[in-house]
Amino acid sequence: MKLIHFLGDTAVMSGRVIRHSTRSIDTIITVIAMPIMIMLLFVYIFGGAMNTGDVSYINYILPGILLFCIASGVAYSSLRINNDLTKGVFERFHSMPIAKASILGGHVVASLVFNVVSLLAIFLVAFGMGFRPQADVLGWVLAIVILLLSVLAFIWIAVTFGLLAKSYEGAGVFSYILMLLLFVSSAFAPTDSMPAVIRVFAKYQPMTPLIESIRSLLLGGTADKTTLSAVLWSLAILGIFCASAMRVYKRRMKYT
Amino acid sequence: MKPDNWAIEVIDLKKSYKNVEVLRGVNFTVQKGSTFALLGSNGAGKTTIIKILATLLQPDSGSAKINGVDVTKQPEHVRKEISLTGQSVTADYILTGRENLRMMAKLRHLPAPDKQAEELLRRFDLLDAADRRISTYSGGMCRRLDLAMSLLGNPSVVFLDEPTTGLDPQARIAMWDMIKELARSGVTVFLTTQYLEEADHLADQIAILHEGHIVATGSPAELKNRLPRGHIELRFDNETTLNQARDLLKEFNATADSNNLTLSVMTDGSTRQMMRLLTKAAEADIEIAEFSQKLPTLEDVFLAIVTSKKEDSK
Numbered sequence: 036m037k038l039i040h041f042l043g044d045t046a047v048m049s050g051r052v053i054r055h056s057t058r059s060i061d062t063i064i065t066v067i068a069m070p071i072m073i074m075l076l077f078v079y080i081f082g083g084a085m086n087t088g089d090v091s092y093i094n095y096i097l098p099g100i101l102l103f104c105i106a107s108g109v110a111y112s113s114l115r116i117n118n119d120l121t122k123g124v125f126e127r128f129h130s131m132p133i134a135k136a137s138i139l140g141g142h143v144v145a146s147l148v149f150n151v152v153s154l155l156a157i158f159l160v161a162f163g164m165g166f167r168p169q170a171d172v173l174g175w176v177l178a179i180v181i182l183l184l185s186v187l188a189f190i191w192i193a194v195t196f197g198l199l200a201k202s203y204e205g206a207g208v209f210s211y212i213l214m215l216l217l218f219v220s221s222a223f224a225p226t227d228s229m230p231a232v233i234r235v236f237a238k239y240q241p242m243t244p245l246i247e248s249i250r251s252l253l254l255g256g257t258a259d260k261t262t263l264s265a266v267l268w269s270l271a272i273l274g275i276f277c278a279s280a281m282r283v284y285k286r287r288m289k290y291t
Numbered sequence: 292m293k294p295d296n297w298a299i300e301v302i303d304l305k306k307s308y309k310n311v312e313v314l315r316g317v318n319f320t321v322q323k324g325s326t327f328a329l330l331g332s333n334g335a336g337k338t339t340i341i342k343i344l345a346t347l348l349q350p351d352s353g354s355a356k357i358n359g360v361d362v363t364k365q366p367e368h369v370r371k372e373i374s375l376t377g378q379s380v381t382a383d384y385i386l387t388g389r390e391n392l393r394m395m396a397k398l399r400h401l402p403a404p405d406k407q408a409e410e411l412l413r414r415f416d417l418l419d420a421a422d423r424r425i426s427t428y429s430g431g432m433c434r435r436l437d438l439a440m441s442l443l444g445n446p447s448v449v450f451l452d453e454p455t456t457g458l459d460p461q462a463r464i465a466m467w468d469m470i471k472e473l474a475r476s477g478v479t480v481f482l483t484t485q486y487l488e489e490a491d492h493l494a495d496q497i498a499i500l501h502e503g504h505i506v507a508t509g510s511p512a513e514l515k516n517r518l519p520r521g522h523i524e525l526r527f528d529n530e531t532t533l534n535q536a537r538d539l540l541k542e543f544n545a546t547a548d549s550n551n552l553t554l555s556v557m558t559d560g561s562t563r564q565m566m567r568l569l570t571k572a573a574e575a576d577i578e579i580a581e582f583s584q585k586l587p588t589l590e591d592v593f594l595a596i597v598t599s600k601k602e603d604s605k
Contacts, residue, residue: 040400047397055385123377130345130375130450132367133398288347 041134048141049148055115056149062111067153070104071160077223078164085224090254093166098249099222100161102185102242103214104153109189110210112146113197117206120198120287129288139284143190150186169255177262178252184269185245189213191276198283216242241268297359298323298448298479299344304353306339313339315503316353321496323358323447326470326480328494330487335500337483338378341452344481345375357448374441375450380433381440384426388417388436391425392443399444411439415469431462438469449473451482455489467492487592491515499596506596517596523565525554525572526581536577543568555585 056062074096082092116139119125128138158166170178192209200206219233220226220242226234237243248265252258299321306314313336321327331337342348344355346366355362357369382391389408396404412421415435425433434454441449454470455463470493474480484490490497491511498508507514527533529552536554537547543564545556558564572579587595 043400044398047394051383051386051394054390055383058385122381123379124381124383126342126345126347127375127377127381128398129347130370130373131398132370 037134041137041140044134044137045140045144048137049144050141052112052115052142052145053148056111056145066104066108066111066149067156069107070100070153070157073103074100074157074161074164081223087225090250091165091167093161093164094168094254095250096223097157097161097166097253098246099217099220100157101154101182101249102222102246103217104157105150105186105189106210106213106217108150108153109146109186109193110207111149112142112190113193113200113206113209114203116142116194116197117200117203121203125288139194139280142194143187146190146193147186150190151183154182154186168253170253171255174252174255174257177258178249181245181249181252181262181265181269184266184273188269188272188276191273191280195276195280195283198280198287216240217246220246222246241272244268295359296323297321298325298357299327299481300354300356300359301340301344302354304340304343304355305351306336306343306348307351312503314350317500317503317505319498319505319508321479321481323479324477325495326474326482326493328490328497329481329483329500330485330490330497331483331500332485336503337500338452340500341375341450341481341483345373345450346370347375371444372446373448373450374444374446376437376441376452376454378452378456380425380437382425382433382436385424387422387424388412388428389421391436392440395440395443401444407443411442415439429462430458431465434458434462434466435469438466438473442473446478448479448481451480453483453485456485463489488586499592501596522555522557522585523568524581524583524585525556525579526583527552527554528578528580532577535575536572536579539571539575539577540568552580558584 056066074093077096077100078093082096085092085095087095119142125138129135134140168175192213196209197206200208217223220237220240222242226237226243229237244261244264245268248262251261297320299319301317301319304314304317305312317336317340319327329337329340339348343350344357344362346362346369349363357372360368360372362369382388383394386394389412392408392411393404396407401407412418415438417432417436417439420428420432425436428436438451438454451470455466458466467489470480470482474493480493482493495510496508497511497514498505499514500506507517509517525536527536530549533547533549533552533554537545540554540556543556543558545554547554556568558568569579569582
């Protein structure tokens with residue numbers, strides 16, 4: 036009975052947040068159109084000048100674009116969570132006999148659904164632009180697992196910052212940091228040509244194994260050390276931010 | 292009155308934030324089916340009390356019970372009995388009125404959410420706007436929808452935190468009518484307000500919260516007997532008339548304000564006294580440009596109560 040209530044409540048809560056996304060044109064533009072524009076920009080404007088060896092540039096940057104899409108998509112979750120927190124919406128829900136976990140759970144599920152839809156849209160456009168993966172079934176499965184783990188990890192970062200931010204404007208700032216990390220990695224250009232300090236940073240920051248493992252798996256590579264590193268990084272980020280989001284939530288709700 | 296009849300029972304409630312004592316031992320009871328107004332100025336701790344009663348906040352000490360159930364020991368049980376309408380509108384601005392109600396009905400696990408939504412839309416006079424987004428609603432309509440949302444699932448105790456703050460006078464009166472109708476339907480209404488007039492208009496019982504204590508409780512009539520009656524204000528066309536009037540009305544304890552050309556006269560509120568005063572002015576041929584009765588402000592009330600308490604303890 037408890038589980039049924041939790042699932043039902045979460046479905047209602049996520050339905051609410053998904054409606055927020057589908058009814059606001061700017062969310063759709065930012066989350067789906069923007070990454071596609073950036074992909075077009077990079078491939079057709081900068082792409083010719085990029086040296087990515089044997090790999091075509093669209094095959095090279097697709098993982099970076101996918102993560103860029105997630106980074107900008109989750110910013111909306113943190114804005115909406117911050118709004119619900121400061122406007123007393125969470126308090127109202129708390130005073131009702133509903134499954135507590137469904138309150139944040141609804142935001143997480145909605146963000147997951149929305150991110151999956153926008154990732155599919157990007158895949159579709161990429162195919163049209165000449166993206167040709169060579170992965171077998173196992174490769175696809177692993178790549179999708181890493182993508183979904185990244186989505187979840189990014190979502191919980193968003194939840195934490197949405198709960199921490201004092202104002203609506205401040206809630207989305209973390210997403211720029213995520214984007215910056217993407218630029219300082221092998222997402223859009225090989226790191227060989229970067230200055231030594233940046234190259235070392237790029238090599239050891241979490242975005243690089245995420246991108247390189249997805250890229251390698253989609254292009255027919257097999258699971259290796261990078262794949263493991265990507266899974267461990269995303270699980271670690273997920274764990275840390277999940278735990279800190281819960282702590283912040285309890286503190287800000289002063290909930291008993 | 293037996294405890295069985297109490298919808299809300301609060302005993303020696305204390306709560307501090309960091310080093311600030313917000314509640315310093317609050318006691319009151321609310322009878323089932325009555326309307327109770329907690330009156331206090333901004334920052335008096337009204338919202339803190341509502342949050343504790345609505346299971347959102349843990350008190351430092353003391354106890355609070357809703358229909359005999361302790362809010363800290365069985366919050367799940369209490370949440371089924373209550374609804375909370377906060378100070379800011381929590382209806383979802385991107386959804387329509389109908390969608391908001393349906394969502395709340397589903398969260399309350401009610402059968403036939405569509406029917407429930409329809410009924411409440413009719414009752415709160417929102418049918419015409421039912422399928423418009425809340426972002427297009429006026430302030431008064433938002434509050435009405437918020438109230439409608441809180442009635443889903445038939446809670447027996449309804450908390451309204453400053454239900455008319457920020458509304459224009461017309462919307463405020465409409466809201467008052469809704470609250471009165473709600474009270475007639477038999478639910479217990481607990482509301483907070485900064486306005487004496489509002490408490491007077493709506494409540495069966497009023498409690499005044501000041502500096503973390505309940506400084507006075509009673510029915511509006513009982514409290515009025517203990518409160519100052521306010522004063523009347525006379526305005527004159529020039530300073531000469533003002534001075535004449537001041538000298539003439541000395542016995543009424545009149546104070547003149549020569550900047551505004553007004554004269555304040557303390558009254559006991561009786562028509563007999565007012566008649567005497569006006570007749571006296573008319574007989575002396577003093578032209579009164581404007582006459583108005585000023586109700587006591589919340590500040591006057593606190594001052595009167597705090598002063599009378601000090602005198603009692605002497």
